[in-house]
Amino acid sequence: MTEPSTTNPTALAVEMRRVTKQFPGVLANDCINLQVAYGEIHAIIGENGAGKSTLMSVLSGLLKADEGEVLLKGHPVRGRPHLVSRRGLGMVYQHFMLVPNFTVAENVILGNEPGDRVHLDLRAAEEAVRRLGQDYGLNLDPAARIEDLSVGEQQRVEILKVLYRGSDVIVLDEPTQVLTLQEKNELFETLRCLVRDGRTIIFITHHLEEVMALSDRVTVLRRGRVVASLAIQDTDIATLAQLMVGREIGPGEKRTGDVTGDVVLEVSDLTAVSERGLQALDGVSFGVRGGEILGLAGVEGNGQRELVETLTGLRIPSGGEIRIGDQSTHGWSPRQFLEAGVAVIPENRRVRGVVEPFTIAENLVLGRHWKRPFSKGWVLDLGAMEAEAKSLISDFGIVPPDPEILVRTLSGGNQQRVVVARELAKKPVVLIAAHPTRGLDIAGRQFAHSCLLRERSLGAAILLVSSDLEEILDLGDRIAVIFEGRITGILPREEASEGKLGLLMVGARR
Amino acid sequence: MKDLSIRRIVRELGQALLPLALALAVGAVIILAIGENPLTVFGLMLRGSFGSLRRLSGTLQEASPMIFTGVSVALAFRAGLFNIGAEGQLLIGGFAAAWAGFALTGLPGPLHVVFCVVAAAAAGLVWGLIPGILKARLGVHEVINTIMLNYVALSLTNFLVGHPYFKEPGQIPQTRDIAASSVLPRFEFLYAHAKVNAGLWVALAVMVAVGYLLARTRYGFEIKAVGYNPEASEAAGISKSRVIWTTMGLSGAIAGLAGAEQVLGVFRCFVSPFPFGYGFVGIAVALLARNNPLAVLPAALIFGALTSGAQEVDVHSGTPREITVVLQGIFVLFIACEFVLRRKRRVGETEGGPKAGGKGREEEGRGEDG
Amino acid sequence: MYHARRSTVSGIALVLVTAAALICIIGCGKKKETEVRQGPGVGMTAGVVLSVGGLGDKSFNDLAHAGLMKAAKDLGIRPVYGQPEQMAEDEKYLRDYAEQGFDLIVGVGFLMKTAVEEVAGEFPESRFAIIDCIVEEPNVASLVFREHEGSFLVGALASMKTRTGKVGFVGGMDSPLIHRFEVGYTEGAKYVNPDTDVFIAYVGSHTGAFHDPVRGKSLAISQFDRGAEVVFHAAGSSGNGVIDAAAERGLYAIGVDANQNYVAPGSVLTSMIKRVDVAVFRTIEEVVHGRFKGGLREFGLADDGVGYALDEHNRDVITPEMLARVEELKRKIVSGEIRVTDYYDTIAPDES
Known part of the structure; x- marks a missing residue:
């Protein structure tokens, strides 16, 4: 080729x-x-x-x-x-373009299938994939299905794809973005190896x-x-x-003051099952006090998503209890969680966060649209929506500052600002922030952090879910670690270090 | 996005008419191939749809039910639902209207009409709720259910029409004539024997109401939100399942009204076979109108004119009527193509387009490879 | 990339439009030659509005069309016909023809009754004809057939053919018209052999009953199972199922309306034919000769408006004795010696 x-x-x-x-x-x-x-x-x-x-x-x-x-x-x-x-030229995009129920080999050859015009030589494909994998340390079972692979492995499939096509500029x-530390190191090794090979x-x-x-x-x-x-x-x-x-970067804000509030969010012995029927949460217990940030560290895919969903009513727990203030949330709908003051910055803003074909204004009132002043009875008050949007746009520095712009056309950073602005405008009692700075640049990250710290000082109970240890160590008052659906430890900030957390993240019990 | 400049309007209009122009071009080639003159045929079509008050009334008569079904399908589309069942909802609604029309007697005129219209809407509502609830509660795909319910509606009404309680004695399989008090006045001012009737006003009112619902109400906001992004809507406390079943119900009720228009205005009884195809044309109308309720009116007029013009071609030229059907088919095909192309372009815009920055693109990272 | 594609699309569009426009202009010069017609009807126009289903039904519509074309050939009239897609359009076609001043406008089938009534009232100066039902307007000729007479003959043939003393009848839509077939058929069968059992079944009570061959077949099969050896259908295309069943069982079906003997040679005993073509042709002829009158026109055995079909496909299954006997019955009906019950006479007039 x-x-x-x-x-x-x-x-x-x-x-x-x-x-x-x-x-x-x-x-x-x-x-x-x-x-x-x-x-x-x-x-x-x-x-x-x-x-x-x-x-x-x-x-x-x-x-x-x-x-x-x-x-x-x-x-x-x-x-x-x-x-x-x-x-x-081979492109490896951040969002993988793989057919989930095809095998690794099938995905790799897609578009360049070996064999004659009619027949597909899958055996040759698997062989080719295996050989390429060996050459560059991209070890994968060619017969494995994409849907069964981890994110890091899927990325390797993407790389194999461009190699299979003979790309030498990648x-x-x-x-x-999506890799664990271990996977990141492996990726770098692969890349160095590719360069040694003249790519x-x-x-x-x-x-x-x-x-x-x-x-x-x-x-x-x-x-x-x-x-x-x-x-x-x-x-x-x-x-x-x-x-x-383009300017000197000051140090990020740090949290100040002690936590004095009562426990607002209390989770006890919570269990939940994932879509695929696996035990995603297995007896999770913790509490978050008003004015406290509890950092939840862990390698992605250890139950964080399911936890966030159960805490917002999107997933029904199979056991255990969630209490907000002095209320039990048993049988609550997402709307009831919302009404009780739970706000969430979701991990995947394009899926759970924003409605892309909606305008900035529409997105900023989503979830509050049924309340005054945005609705009067059945009818929306577009004026009130616009006024709210304008004020949030200026508070949160959303660019471009036009309420009528479709969120689809915004950059990821500005989409994230829309989500953060909307959630904080709810004046949350409990704020669940899942990977709030993912995909943000330095300035955006600092901005998001200062927002979280402001909410903390206003007395919100904040659960910060992140795979970014630095972020968690910067912001968390206490740090919990989740592994395979269990909390493997909760440390006060003072006792936590990257090393200790790293051990807990791979399942070592304290 | 709020840019309402002349240029934009012209472009939008051009995009809507492009499929029509392409369809006419392809149609011209086909007509030539069978040895007729396309200009004559197109002239006939134009005359047949707008050439006189009689023909205009024919076009409006065809367009009226299409407005209802077009709005019905468009509304469901906005919630991300594909209502293929307008056909069946129309049948059931029409039958209910006929029943209420002959069975209720002694009511004063306007009230009786209201009763019949409500009966039609209620019947259509039920016919929309069934797939709506199945989808909302059990996740059964609405396309399958609405298609199946079309057959159920067809067989059910066919069966009921023959039942002695409903049937007008005689050869023709139809229900008893509806009472004079339930008749929708026809547009006799337009043309003495016009069949187009006050149902058109109802259609326009429903169209405007749905437009208002979507643009200005809380419920409309939730419909759109669920249609665009059900996950985010759910996270925002909107009950996805409630939006789904209510929207399907409402969509069914609107399609049911089309049946009422046919029964109370055009036939004054439920005839078998009942006019066929308005439900399906509604899908094409909604597509052409890009699911914008207010754009359904011109879209329905275009399809009404095509149908109405087809007859003129059949009567006055050697071109077989099927040609006009082919023309309609090609038209729909081009609308669909245009629709897909537009979506593609939108993706393209998002990909690298007028972002305030390129980051969104990186986020999306969906490159196109061909 | 999109732009590239877009311009490709526009490019194709442009080429198509230009090509079409060019050919249009060239095409304009070409005039179609008109056939030279001869006969007393030159200058007159007859329009036939076919019923839903249109040409190619090998039955009513095709027969009406054949009658029209025969009139064009023999009488020199200009033939026009239309094929509405929906019942709602019938009226529009009729009105369109009337507005153009056609000399005769024919509506095919009883489903067109309301439409003909309305348009005939609207154009009292125009002449109309309707097939298979009665419209009480002075300018409408109602062309009906004495189906009971033809059915009597095929009933007699069925009774002669069956060895079990059992015959069957499958009707389409349960309606007075089809009962007319049924009653005549039963009478004919019992005339030949008073002990004949006649099984009767209807496909349904809606127009769809004429288009359900699957159900037609299953009804016929059940009658064959019960011992019938001949089944007469008056069920439109549902009857194809009946003929199918007969062919599968090696027994007999009787066709209807058109000559269906060819559909399954050897398995179709005969067909009860309604000469719609004759009715249409005769009516046009009357118009051409200025003898058109509104009102009821009945076509029966006497004027070959109905009959049974005999051709190369069924010559082998109808013995000379059967033939002789059925011809005798025919003579007796024509002469009035046998009076076949008309179902319409047994019910209130407004229901027919």
Whole structure:
């Protein structure tokens, strides 16, 4: 598929010259020059909305640049994704595009099936997948079904897919977002191995430690422009952070003051079953006091999602009790939880958080729309909705500041702001924040943290579910760890450390 | 999004008419292939639908039930439900209207009409609630149930029409004539023998009411929210199942009204076979109207005109009537294509489009590969 | 990418539209030659509105169409016919024809009764005809058939053919018209052999009963199971099921309306034919010769309006003796010696 590299070694794998891409109202890419040499790992960093993904869409042929030139291995790229992919460019997206009930091998060969016109040679496919896996340390059972794999394993399937197609320039879009520490290290090993083999990697992220650990060069984007392109040995995290944000970054807010409130959220011996009939929660007990943040750490998939759902009435527990204040929540609907003052920042904002085809205003009143002033009897008060939206937009800095804009068109960071704004506007008694900073840049993360701390100081009982230990250690008054549906330990902040938590996260009982 | 500039309106209109233009173009080729002149045929179609007051009244007569079924299907669509059952709901509603029309006597005129209309709506409501509740409570897919209920409705009304209690004595399988007090006045001012009737006003009122419901009420807000994103709606305390069964019920009631319009205005009894196809055309009408209740009116007029014009073609040219049916089919096909393309473009916009920043794109990460 | 695709679509559209427009313009020059017609009816137009189902039903509609075409050929009239898709359209077609001043407008089938009544009242100067039912308007000729007479003959044949003394009848929609067949059939069977058992079944009580071959077949099978060897159907396309059943069992069915002997040669004993074509042709002829009168026109055995079918497909199953006997019965009916009961006479007039 890929033509042999006839170009000389000093030539560039990817070269972008003065690429400009304008969207209505936004100059997404402004005269961007990018040079990626053969065999290097090139990181592209930037805040939300810096233009990273637009640039990659231009590279992959998904979007056509208004001006400028894109060269892939010396050949001009012109808006045809399948042609670009045939030239050897492989994209690994953050959201995997896999067929869940196909096997690994079937997914990998999808679109390039071996065999003659009629027959599918699955055996050859499995063999090819096994060989590729061995070569690059991507160990997977070719016959396993995607739906049975962990997120990290699914990502390996995506990588196998592009390798199978013979791609030698591979773009990874925020690949570490969903991975555990262990998986992240394995991924990095694989990437290094690929580079040793002569492939070129472009790596999009905003985690600066990863950049420092992995890449050879880094290009920093800010507001659609390239602000720097540096060799990794010539820079450090602080410099990169400053380049990325465009100003000096102060230390994040820290929590202050002791917890004095009563227990508001009390969970005892809670059990729940997942969709697939497995025991997702197995006797979970904890309490959260008013004005306290309880951090819940754990590797993803250990019951966090089910816990959040039972705490908001979306999943009916199979046993145990949840008490809010002095009320038992037995048999409550989601609406009753809401009315009792439980607010939730859901882990997947596009699924549970926002209604994308709704406007910002509509999303901001969702869940309160039946109350005055937004509804008078049966009729919505659009004026009141707009007024509320305007005030929340300015309080939470949602961009663009127009209540009538569809949330679908917002960046992920701004969508998250919409969710946070809406939930905090409910003046919650109990706030459940599941991965509240996932996908946010540094500024967004600091903003979300300060919001949580403000709610804490206002006396809300906050359960912070996160797989980001740093976040949990920064914010939590106490830290609980969940493993396989059980709480393996609850530590006061003072006693917690990454090491201790790490042990608890893999199931070591205290 | 609030941009209501002339350009936008023109573009929207153009997008709606593009399928029609394409269908006419393909139709022209087919008509040529059978040796007729497309211009003549199209001229006939135009004349047949708008050429005189009589023909105009025919077009309006066809459009009236399509407005009801179009609104019915569009409403269900907004809640993410696919109501293929408008056909059956219409039948049941029509039958109920006929029953109330001949069985209740001694009521003053307007009141009797109201009774009949309510009976039709109630019958359609029941016919919509069945799949609605099955979907809401048991998760049974509404498409299957509504299709099956179409057959149940067809067989049930066929059976009942033949029953001595309902049947008008004589050859023709129809119910007794409805009482004069329950007749919807026909538009005789338009044309002496017009069949289009005051049911059209009801249709327009229902259309506007549903438009208002969706745009301005709490319930409409919840319908849209559930239609767009059931998970997020649930998390926001909206009862998904309640929205589903109430919307299916309401959608059924509206389709049932189409039956009342046919019975009280056009036939003045329930005839067998009852007019067939308005429920299905309703799907095409809703599609063309992009599920916007107010756009159902022009969409229904277009389909009404196509149906009405078909007859003119049959009478006055050598072109077989089937050609106009083919034309309608191609039209629907192009609407569907356009619909899909539009969605694709929307995805495209989200992908790299006018985001305040590119992050959303990274979040989505759904690239298209072809 | 989308833009690329969009422009492709627009491009295709543009090409199509241009092509169509071009061909339209070229096509305009082409005039279709009209056939040269000859006969006393040149300059006159007859319009036939077929009933739901349209051409190709090998029965009523096809026969009416054949009558119209024969009139075009023999008399020189201009033939026009329409195929409404729904009952609601019948009226529109009739009115359209009347507005154009057609010389005769024929509605096929009793389902068109209301429509013909209404439009005939609206255009008192136009001439109408309706097949199979009676419309009491001065300008409407009601063309009905003495189905009981034809049914009597096929009933007699059935009774002669069966060896078990049992015959069957499958009706379509349970309605007065079909009872007319049934009564005549039963009388004919019992005339030949007073001990004949006649099994009677109806598919249903709605129009769908004429389009349910599966049910027709199961009814016929149950009659065959009970010993009937001949089953007469008056059930539209449901009757195809009856013929099917007969062919499977190696027994006999009797067709209806059109000559259905060919459907399963050897298994269809005969067909009770209603000469709709004759009725349509004769009525057009009357119009052409200025003899058209409104009112009831009955077509019976006497004027070959009804009869039984004999052709190469059933010559082998009808013996010369049977033939002789049925011809004798026919003569007796025509002469009035045998009086076949008309079901319509036994019920209140407004129900017929």
